[in-house]
Amino acid sequence: MKKMVLFASGNGSNAENIMAHFEKSGQGTVVGVFTNNSNAKVIERAKKFQIPTYIFNKTELSDDTVLNQLQELQPDLIVLAGFLLKFPIHIINAFPNKVINIHPALLPNYGGKGMYGIHVHQAVLENKEKETGITVHYVNEHFDEGEFIFQANINIENCSSAEEIAQKIHELEREHFPKVIATLLTSNF
Template sequence: MKKIVLFASGNGSNAENIMAHFEKSGQGTVVGVFTNNSHAKVIERAKKFQVPTYVFNKTELSDDTVLNNLQELQPDLIVLAGFLLKFPVHIINAFPNKVINIHPALLPNYGGKGMYGMNVHNAVLEKKEKETGITVHYVNEHFDEGEFIFQANVAIENCTTAEEIAQKIHELEMEHFPKVIVRLLEG
């Protein structure tokens, strides 16, 4: 059975969707949820699926603490699902082509440091874009610059608020992210 580890910093709706998908499908198993936020809702969501959680601080992410935990789990894929810290190069190097992220825009637009969640949706609204979407990409040493794996777009010309855009993006994430993970696990 292919093993998945999730990283999330907050609400964890994407993480929950992934855990639910793999619990039902049997196409893999989520063996751990890592978070840098001891108050993150993702912890409650992981408990619902009896997935162990690992709470860490920035020092433990930078030193070998998180890396050692990951090496014990031996994941086939590390999935950043709403993880807001820069992912360390030493972990990326230990798991080459096994760390992926989802971004709530069509990269290379609206990517980079500080471009996450509502920051992205507000920027898209401000530019009066007619469409936006999601990008699943490999993680490298730069924010949102890794090789693209998948993109999906959605029309937003009728959206008048960033919240409306966020809802459309959320629907794309829920539909596509688990399927992309399955494809990657199947090679």
């Protein structure tokens, strides 16, 4: 069975959705959850599914500590699901075309350093966009610039707050992200 690891920095709702999907579907298995935040709710969510968690700091991410742990697990896919740190190039190079991320906007718009979570939705609202969406993409050495894998859009003309936009984006993420991961795991990427 194909294996994946998840990286998350906070709440972990996307990570939990992925864990639940693959527990039910049998299309792959989550073998580890990595976080840079020892207080992240994703740790509790992983425990619910009896998935080991790995807590690390920035130094361990940039030296070989996290890379060595990943190499022991031998994942077929590394999934960034709400991971807020820049992913290091030495890990990307060790797992070419096997590191993916989800972004809460239609890239190339509203991407880059500092554009995550509510910051993205606030910018979308302030620019009076009629639609927004999600982008699943490969990770490279630049924030949100890797090759696109999948995009889905949604109308937000009736949204009057960044929080309303966030809710619509979360629904898109829940619906599509596990399916995109399953497609990647079952294809010869």
